[in-house]
Amino acid sequence: MYDFEYHKPKSVADAVAALKKASDGKFMAGGMTLIPTLKQRLAQPSDVIDLGAIGDLRGIKVDGNTVTIGAMTKHAEVAASAEVAKAIPALAKLAANIGDGQVRNRGTIGGSVANSDPAADYPAAVLALGATITTNERKIAADDFFKGLFETALKEGEIITSISFPTATKAAYMKFPNPASRYAMVGVFVAQTASGPRVAVTGAGACAFRVKEMEDALAKNWSPDAVAGVKVPADGLNGDIHGSPEYRAHLVTVMAKRAVAAAG
Amino acid sequence: MAKIGDRIKRTEDRRFLTGAGRYVDDLQLARCTHAYFLRSPHAHARIKSIDVAAAKAAPGVVEIFTGKDVADSKVGSLICGWVVKDKHGQPHKAPAHPAIALDTVRYVGDTVAMVIAETYAQAKDAAEQIAVDYEVLPASIDPVKTLDAGASQVHADVPGNLCYDWELGEKAKVDAAFATAAHVTKLDLVNNRLIPNAMEPRAAAAEYDRGTGNYTLYTTSQNPHVARLVLSAFVLGIPEHKLRVVAPDVGGGFGSKIFIYADETLVVWAAGKIQRAIKWTAERGESFMTDAHGRDHVTHAELAMDKDGKFLAFKVDTIANLGAYLSTFATAVPTYLYATLLAGQYTTPLIYCNVRAAFTNTAPVDAYRGAGRPEATYLVESIVSKAASEMKIDAAELRRRNFIAPDAFPYQTPVALTYDSGNYAPILDQAMQLADYAGAAGRKATAKASGKLRGVGICSYIEACGIAPSAVVGSLGAGVGLWESAELRFNPTGNLQILTGSHSHGQSHETTFAQIVSDKLGIPMDQIEVVHGDTSQVPFGMGTYGSRSLPVGGSAIMKAADKIIAKGKTIAAHLMEASEADIVFEDGTFKVAGTDKAVPLGQAVFAAYVPHNYPSDKLEPGMDENAFYDPSNFTYPSGTQICEVEIDPDTGVVDIVNFVAVDDFGNIVNPMIVEGQVHGGIAQGVGQALLENAVYDKESGQLLSGSYMDYCMPRADNLPSFKLGYQVTPCPHNPLGVKGCGEAGAIAAPAAVMNAVRDALAQVGAQDRIEMPATPRAVWEAIHAQ
Ligand SMILES: Cc1cc2nc3c(=O)[nH]c(=O)nc-3n(C[C@H](O)[C@H](O)[C@H](O)COP(=O)(O)OP(=O)(O)OC[C@H]3O[C@@H](n4cnc5c(N)ncnc54)[C@H](O)[C@@H]3O)c2cc1C
Numbered sequence A: 001m002y003d004f005e006y007h008k009p010k011s012v013a014d015a016v017a018a019l020k021k022a023s024d025g026k027f028m029a030g031g032m033t034l035i036p037t038l039k040q041r042l043a044q045p046s047d048v049i050d051l052g053a054i055g056d057l058r059g060i061k062v063d064g065n066t067v068t069i070g071a072m073t074k075h076a077e078v079a080a081s082a083e084v085a086k087a088i089p090a091l092a093k094l095a096a097n098i099g100d101g102q103v104r105n106r107g108t109i110g111g112s113v114a115n116s117d118p119a120a121d122y123p124a125a126v127l128a129l130g131a132t133i134t135t136n137e138r139k140i141a142a143d144d145f146f147k148g149l150f151e152t153a154l155k156e157g158e159i160i161t162s163i164s165f166p167t168a169t170k171a172a173y174m175k176f177p178n179p180a181s182r183y184a185m186v187g188v189f190v191a192q193t194a195s196g197p198r199v200a201v202t203g204a205g206a207c208a209f210r211v212k213e214m215e216d217a218l219a220k221n222w223s224p225d226a227v228a229g230v231k232v233p234a235d236g237l238n239g240d241i242h243g244s245p246e247y248r249a250h251l252v253t254v255m256a257k258r259a260v261a262a263a264g
Numbered sequence B: 001m002a003k004i005g006d007r008i009k010r011t012e013d014r015r016f017l018t019g020a021g022r023y024v025d026d027l028q029l030a031r032c033t034h035a036y037f038l039r040s041p042h043a044h045a046r047i048k049s050i051d052v053a054a055a056k057a058a059p060g061v062v063e064i065f066t067g068k069d070v071a072d073s074k075v076g077s078l079i080c081g082w083v084v085k086d087k088h089g090q091p092h093k094a095p096a097h098p099a100i101a102l103d104t105v106r107y108v109g110d111t112v113a114m115v116i117a118e119t120y121a122q123a124k125d126a127a128e129q130i131a132v133d134y135e136v137l138p139a140s141i142d143p144v145k146t147l148d149a150g151a152s153q154v155h156a157d158v159p160g161n162l163c164y165d166w167e168l169g170e171k172a173k174v175d176a177a178f179a180t181a182a183h184v185t186k187l188d189l190v191n192n193r194l195i196p197n198a199m200e201p202r203a204a205a206a207e208y209d210r211g212t213g214n215y216t217l218y219t220t221s222q223n224p225h226v227a228r229l230v231l232s233a234f235v236l237g238i239p240e241h242k243l244r245v246v247a248p249d250v251g252g253g254f255g256s257k258i259f260i261y262a263d264e265t266l267v268v269w270a271a272g273k274i275q276r277a278i279k280w281t282a283e284r285g286e287s288f289m290t291d292a293h294g295r296d297h298v299t300h301a302e303l304a305m306d307k308d309g310k311f312l313a314f315k316v317d318t319i320a321n322l323g324a325y326l327s328t329f330a331t332a333v334p335t336y337l338y339a340t341l342l343a344g345q346y347t348t349p350l351i352y353c354n355v356r357a358a359f360t361n362t363a364p365v366d367a368y369r370g371a372g373r374p375e376a377t378y379l380v381e382s383i384v385s386k387a388a389s390e391m392k393i394d395a396a397e398l399r400r401r402n403f404i405a406p407d408a409f410p411y412q413t414p415v416a417l418t419y420d421s422g423n424y425a426p427i428l429d430q431a432m433q434l435a436d437y438a439g440a441a442g443r444k445a446t447a448k449a450s451g452k453l454r455g456v457g458i459c460s461y462i463e464a465c466g467i468a469p470s471a472v473v474g475s476l477g478a479g480v481g482l483w484e485s486a487e488l489r490f491n492p493t494g495n496l497q498i499l500t501g502s503h504s505h506g507q508s509h510e511t512t513f514a515q516i517v518s519d520k521l522g523i524p525m526d527q528i529e530v531v532h533g534d535t536s537q538v539p540f541g542m543g544t545y546g547s548r549s550l551p552v553g554g555s556a557i558m559k560a561a562d563k564i565i566a567k568g569k570t571i572a573a574h575l576m577e578a579s580e581a582d583i584v585f586e587d588g589t590f591k592v593a594g595t596d597k598a599v600p601l602g603q604a605v606f607a608a609y610v611p612h613n614y615p616s617d618k619l620e621p622g623m624d625e626n627a628f629y630d631p632s633n634f635t636y637p638s639g640t641q642i643c644e645v646e647i648d649p650d651t652g653v654v655d656i657v658n659f660v661a662v663d664d665f666g667n668i669v670n671p672m673i674v675e676g677q678v679h680g681g682i683a684q685g686v687g688q689a690l691l692e693n694a695v696y697d698k699e700s701g702q703l704l705s706g707s708y709m710d711y712c713m714p715r716a717d718n719l720p721s722f723k724l725g726y727q728v729t730p731c732p733h734n735p736l737g738v739k740g741c742g743e744a745g746a747i748a749a750p751a752a753v754m755n756a757v758r759d760a761l762a763q764v765g766a767q768d769r770i771e772m773p774a775t776p777r778a779v780w781e782a783i784h785a786q
Helices: A012-021 A034-039 A075-080 A082-087 A089-096 A109-115 A122-128 A212-220 A224-228 A245-263 B013-017 B067-072 B120-127 B171-179 B224-236 B262-274 B284-290 B373-391 B395-402 B424-434 B437-449 B470-475 B509-521 B549-576 B601-609 B671-691 B744-764 B776-784
Strands: A005-007 A025-028 A047-050 A060-063 A066-070 A132-135 A139-141 A146-148 A160-166 A170-177 A184-193 A196-202 B033-039 B045-051 B061-066 B111-117 B131-136 B162-168 B183-194 B203-209 B214-219 B243-246 B278-281 B294-305 B311-323 B350-359 B453-462 B484-490 B496-500 B528-532 B583-586 B589-592 B598-600 B624-629 B638-648 B653-664 B723-726
Touching: A012 A025, A012 A047, A025 A034, A060 A082, A066 A082, A066 A109, A075 A089, A075 A109, A082 A089, A089 A122, A089 A170, A089 A184, A109 A122, A109 A160, A122 A146, A122 A160, A122 A170, A122 A184, A122 A196, A170 A245, A184 A212, A184 A245, A196 A212, A196 A245, A212 A224, A224 A245, A245 B776, B033 B120, B033 B262, B033 B284, B045 B111, B061 B067, B061 B120, B061 B262, B111 B120, B111 B262, B171 B294, B171 B311, B171 B350, B183 B373, B183 B671, B203 B262, B214 B224, B214 B262, B224 B243, B224 B262, B262 B278, B294 B373, B311 B373, B373 B395, B373 B453, B373 B744, B395 B424, B395 B453, B424 B437, B424 B453, B424 B638, B424 B653, B424 B723, B437 B453, B437 B638, B453 B744, B484 B549, B484 B601, B496 B509, B496 B549, B509 B528, B509 B549, B549 B583, B549 B589, B549 B598, B549 B601, B549 B624, B589 B601, B598 B601, B638 B744, B653 B671, B653 B744, B653 B776, B671 B744, B744 B776
Parallel strands: A005 A047, A025 A047, B033 B278, B214 B243, B311 B350, B496 B528, B653 B723
Antiparallel strands: A060 A066, A066 A160, A132 A139, A132 A160, A170 A184, A184 A196, B033 B111, B045 B131, B061 B111, B162 B350, B183 B294, B203 B214, B203 B278, B294 B311, B453 B638, B484 B496, B484 B624, B583 B589, B589 B598, B638 B653
């Protein structure tokens, strides 16, 4: 790890100001991704701005048909929340299966979504439920948020403050974990939303993406069989020692089928 | 008093579980500096130049050494301690292995420079300022292709990258037997490459005492005396009596801490150069790159049978990857620790094995839990199960037909070893019963009805451990003897220290060794301290590997205990004014047979240290006896594992639904500790079969599985609750009748699991398309390959 200046502001405004002043600043949430990156000397920020003391960024609120989760809310808090479990059980379950206990006690929803790791779990939920990402500057629809490998619509110095999930009548997430890292090799989130079925895939591509064909099939007939015949093209999917693009493409269909079955 | 056979809780656990263990990295040496090793980012490159000027001027830097400095100061090459002679009687090729690369780097991780600074961070910062100009060369990564004509040469003085072409057995006779066979089963398989992953990374801390000229090296070693011997006699030239090597608490080794590596060598050497203490602890990434890896064989084998399935002859052709340099015992593993086990539990009368050992631009490969024996077992037990399915004979039945009969021991195999004892059929029976082998067909049908593929796999293994009779291994090329030492040192107040040349790095010696002495001498466990791992405290010893500590180290302890009893008897006879011949030793007390006269051992010990009334005409004072034990044979644990798996053909996931292991380890001292060893061994074997794989990019030679993000270690949820059983045929040639249990799980499990996987895949015709590790991807691809 290289030396850096450490800041722990008490408000979003102070955090943004600290970042603007830094020559190459970086926000830190749970640090579960950032710290290993620093330790391996893969990044050399001049300043690290810890968002951990900003109380406004934390907490879970359910308001009618919307669940709003503060950016600094930890995976363990989402997993243990009775309110989330009641409103969107699939979301609580997803959080409960991220990493291990230590990671869930540090990692945050804002950090996960801001990072847009291709193998992260939350992006599938954000996209499938049609969530809204609220920042210090604006509101961003899920469909406009994930742009590519570790790439989002966030601008330099923009902080995610919360994420709002509309509830769904049916929803489920099926994760096929990478055997080694246990991140998602393929994860499929399906939801029956107010605007119809949505299917989002994580792990398989550069970032989370929707599968229109499955959504159309589910609109006609909400059943595992409806998606069983839909194959996503392997072209452009991720390939590594754990899974070829073809294998991942196949798993998308299998996990989608199982997610629909689990959603009931 | 503890008895042999008691389930005694580990006395070392309190220390380990409360964070009170003392590992190398915990040591605080005065004025200690910190080392960082700059490593090669290339698999193969010529070093055109190294410029350390800027780095030397960086904050906190004390010194920087390169390959030239090491060469200039006449540091010897790191050695391989076992000379294997090839087919033509020529010794193996032994290319130089400088501690720091001189002009060529040969694998990703090869040492390029040593940076020493006041803090570790400063050393690391400075290393970034070392400018190395590399000319990248083509790399040979694949163990088969590296032997092809025209492959890039790893060492200029090793033509064709061939370390040796070795054979065991009589080829002509084997070929003749094949000509008479009713059936021949052929098999190609790969034994995947593994990374040991001890929980504690390798570490070294060294200091040099200017006043005495003495060096002390604290290091993560399984065999501190052997490390000292190699460093003294071959590499650094520091006389043995001026070098103390201490291996304090060590967090796991699995073989990887037997060897004498560049890093530890450089730390002790450089401490003398800079005349200050130096500490280095590997980062996890360095462990992945530079700990000696395990296995990595490519094999073709053929088994000839008569019409009833009796094995007539076995023929094996193996290419073994040794990596870029020879690690300390690398040459022995794919030869004498491998081919000698190819008879398995069977009467196969003729066996021929050819092994070509290859250099590649990858990390050195050496012994890893089982060392050669898992490779042999995986091969034998895979081909036997394949033969059974081809001959349409039940896999258990085919094994039974070929077992060595219980009355045939000692049994001379065609591959050099003489099995001392064993009784294989009752082991198989018990395993089949525990596994409900008879009900497997029904469970397969039930699984099939719900779209799953179930399979059952058997592995009946033999291993040779209790390493080893010195004269035998000497005749095979070992550079050392493999006896063990022990000393029982009583204190005047009656408590004692067991000093052992074995080394515990997870094996529970502190408990087991105290337990056998408590049983033998009738002394409570809490009056016994086990001391190991310090060359200036314990007698010269050979260390721990090859499941040798109890059979060899424990036997030395028993011999020393016999000397204590003999001396105590003379003292007791004197004190009781009785004839020595009338004295018996029972429950820690010397008694005159047929009387109520008694002298407890403690009283005899006290008399020996305060010899006011003492048989001084016959004995020296003191109660401190040592013994060296050289075994007369290897020991031969055997057993059968049965694994049952269920495969989800949609995802390729293999779920182990049942796992049975029945072992014959001879007598068992502490069943709880033995179970722990078996559990851990099976976990590692399952890891090899389903999860673990060291993968290098075939072109660039980059390690693609260089962290836990990609190298898959077994976790608790990958494993079922094991069902264990035991059969006991005591070892006839050591005083405890023990055989060793440290490696059996890892030796047998890969074949048990893979035979189950193949049995399951046979239902869709995919049984010949799967290699280890049978990851979900590999299984899915096997099922879906056309
Ligand atoms: C061992 C391990 C296993 C894991 N397994 C999984 C898994 O199975 N599934 C999974 O989904 N994830 C997994 N993770 C990732 C983890 O769950 C976190 O989601 C992830 O590390 C990011 O969250 P964080 O709070 O730690 O963010 P940090 O590491 O602190 O930050 C990550 C990035 O996001 C930026 N950032 C953070 N917060 C904000 C914000 N509010 N606004 C704008 N930018 C921000 C930071 O600047 C940084 O670039 C694992 C991590 C580890 C270490």
